[in-house]
Amino acid sequence: MSTTRRFREARAAYLFLAPAMLAYAVFQLYPLAQGLWLSLFQAGLTPERTFVGLRNFERLAVDERFRRALINTAFLVGGLVPLALTLSLGIALLVQPLAKRAQAFFRLAFYLPGVAGGVVLAMVWLWILNPTYGLLNSLLGAFGVRPVAWLGTTEWALPSLGMVVLTWILGQPIILFVAGLDSIPPELPEAARLDGAGPWALFRRVTLPMLRPTLLFVLVTQTIGAMQVFVVVHVMTRGGPANATQTIVYRIYETAFDFYEYGYASAMAVVLLALIAVVAVVQFRLLGQEIEH
Amino acid sequence: MNTERFRARLTGACRGAALLLLTLVALASLLPLYWMATGSLKLQQNAMSVPPEWFPQHPTFQNYQKLLFGSKPVLRWFLNSVVTASAIAATAVFTSTMAGYAFGKKRFPGRSVLFGLIVVTMILPREVTLVPLLVLMRQLGWVDSYLALVAPFICYPFGIFLVRQFMQAVPNDLLDAASLDGAGEWATFARVVLPLARPAIAAVGIFAFVSGWNEYLWQLMLLNREEMLTLPVGVSKLVSSLTSFDMGVAMAGATFAFLPMLIVYLAFQDYFVRGITIGAVKG
Numbered sequence: 001m002s003t004t005r006r007f008r009e010a011r012a013a014y015l016f017l018a019p020a021m022l023a024y025a026v027f028q029l030y031p032l033a034q035g036l037w038l039s040l041f042q043a044g045l046t047p048e049r050t051f052v053g054l055r056n057f058e059r060l061a062v063d064e065r066f067r068r069a070l071i072n073t074a075f076l077v078g079g080l081v082p083l084a085l086t087l088s089l090g091i092a093l094l095v096q097p098l099a100k101r102a103q104a105f106f107r108l109a110f111y112l113p114g115v116a117g118g119v120v121l122a123m124v125w126l127w128i129l130n131p132t133y134g135l136l137n138s139l140l141g142a143f144g145v146r147p148v149a150w151l152g153t154t155e156w157a158l159p160s161l162g163m164v165v166l167t168w169i170l171g172q173p174i175i176l177f178v179a180g181l182d183s184i185p186p187e188l189p190e191a192a193r194l195d196g197a198g199p200w201a202l203f204r205r206v207t208l209p210m211l212r213p214t215l216l217f218v219l220v221t222q223t224i225g226a227m228q229v230f231v232v233v234h235v236m237t238r239g240g241p242a243n244a245t246q247t248i249v250y251r252i253y254e255t256a257f258d259f260y261e262y263g264y265a266s267a268m269a270v271v272l273l274a275l276i277a278v279v280a281v282v283q284f285r286l287l288g289q290e291i292e293h
Numbered sequence: 294m295n296t297e298r299f300r301a302r303l304t305g306a307c308r309g310a311a312l313l314l315l316t317l318v319a320l321a322s323l324l325p326l327y328w329m330a331t332g333s334l335k336l337q338q339n340a341m342s343v344p345p346e347w348f349p350q351h352p353t354f355q356n357y358q359k360l361l362f363g364s365k366p367v368l369r370w371f372l373n374s375v376v377t378a379s380a381i382a383a384t385a386v387f388t389s390t391m392a393g394y395a396f397g398k399k400r401f402p403g404r405s406v407l408f409g410l411i412v413v414t415m416i417l418p419r420e421v422t423l424v425p426l427l428v429l430m431r432q433l434g435w436v437d438s439y440l441a442l443v444a445p446f447i448c449y450p451f452g453i454f455l456v457r458q459f460m461q462a463v464p465n466d467l468l469d470a471a472s473l474d475g476a477g478e479w480a481t482f483a484r485v486v487l488p489l490a491r492p493a494i495a496a497v498g499i500f501a502f503v504s505g506w507n508e509y510l511w512q513l514m515l516l517n518r519e520e521m522l523t524l525p526v527g528v529s530k531l532v533s534s535l536t537s538f539d540m541g542v543a544m545a546g547a548t549f550a551f552l553p554m555l556i557v558y559l560a561f562q563d564y565f566v567r568g569i570t571i572g573a574v575k576g
Binding site for chain 2: 008012013015016017019020026027028029030031032035038091094095104105106107108109110111112115116117118119120121122123124125126127128132138167170172175176179217220224227230231234235236237238240249253256257262265266269276277280
């Protein structure tokens with residue numbers, strides 16, 4: 001009786017899963033396996049492939065442009081992740097006590113750019129950052145700052161792209177932090193206040209520990225997002241000037257679609273996969289443990 | 294007494310200053326979208342004026358005329374994007390609702406392994422799959438087709454995850470009552486689960502639509518024929534990082550690509566919030 005019931009339940013479950021898992025197997029898992037496999041070949045537009053073992057990876061190790069892309073991506077991660085975390089947490093702390101209406105306005109202000117999408121915003125920023133008739137230089141000019149060629153100089157191009165990306169990634173973390181703050185039981189801060197805790201102690205001892213799971217989630221998703229910056233590079237700089245804005249994903253794109261080196265591009269993608277896996281595991285280990293304390 | 298009042302006033306003033314700063318930052322965050330929308334009403338000489346025009350002095354719809362009835366099939370691009378994003382939303386809702394229900398409420402061998410695969414896929418970079426996917430689409434003869442635009446997104450791991458989280462919070466009694474009444478699996482799903490899960494289903498549909506609309510890299514790689522381009526891919530060619538371009542027309546294109554997203558956001562604001570908070574990993 002119970003075995004037939006269990007069997008029936010399992011059969012129903014598999015039927016419910018079938019459409020998703022079928023599509024998953026064909027269009028996600030199979031290409032993933034192919035991608036890993038392809039990194040061991042020299043392959044291009046034509047169907048023939050030559051097995052080259054780890055030669056693609058050896059080539060990557062001495063590829064000057066890929067090294068730049070790695071450094072640039074690390075710069076973006078190192079800049080964007082701390083900025084996104086502190087800004088979104090700070091904004092959430094200010095927004096959370098406000099009335100519903102005011103919250104809706106600030107949510108719109110910070111979340112809408114993310115919905116607008118990278119292409120649309122990159123197009124606008126290309127104009128805003130124009131050295132001669134861009135809005136930014138003219139605003140800064142009012143304070144006596146000389147015009148800067150934001151995208152045209154090697155020292156400014158990458159930070160400029162980072163700033164542009166920063167303008168559309170804050171919405172989701174803000175919403176998550178506000179929800180996290182909402183879920184802190186009011187007794188906790190009250191008790192801490194009665195114990196004589198000041199605002200800073202309250203934040204350190206009560207608010208931050210309660211937000212740990214949210215912090216972990218935001219940290220991991222933002223890091224992974226920053227490792228995959230592409231749209232701004234493609235629309236605004238094409239990796240230039242002088243490779244100053246090359247990123248890993250842009251290298252993959254160029255290698256595969258401008259140079260048709262499918263095997264080599266796959267090797268780059270495998271490196272990205274490995275980097276993301278390592279970063280995610282390390283972050284989960286470090287903060288996951290602290291959550292249990 | 295006096296010092297206390299002073300202190301209260303001081304914190305009040307701090308809060309006021311902080312709120313003022315917050316409002317300024319919020320307006321700055323919206324400024325690019327304002328600049329885009331007003332820029333779409335400026336002719337090239339106004340768009341290039343120094344100092345910039347905060348309000349268009351001579352607003353005109355000429356840019357939209359040039360955009361929509363010029364040499365590029367922009368209306369067709371719009372249609373392509375609508376079809377693609379709608380199909381992605383519909384298939385994502387279909388697969389995510391059923392799979393999320395199974396993961397959330399059914400016990401079966403292999404559940405944790407399969408669900409683990411789905412969760413890992415949310416973290417893995419899609420870039421690894423792009424080249425093989427393109428090769429696969431060539432083999433299937435699907436290049437420059439709607440099928441190829443939609444297929445990689447039929448299984449939507451985030452949607453499965455979202456529905457599963459939602460279903461886990463639904464009490465089992467509700468579902469058991471239905472099956473005691475003699476309703477079969479499919480009837481229980483259609484009559485009990487679907488109405489219950491409506492908020493989660495709506496959130497999945499909206500997120501899938503937005504991400505389908507803004508999916509750039511795959512569309513860029515896949516599409517060659519001009520009449521098959523999607524709106525974001527098409528209008529992004531209106532700007533150039535290397536040469537000068539018509540700012541007004543480019544901004545009209547960007548505004549045109551943004552408008553559907555604005556409408557979706559304004560119509561479904563609450564679903565965004567709910568979807569994001571359900572979808573975040575809890576514990």
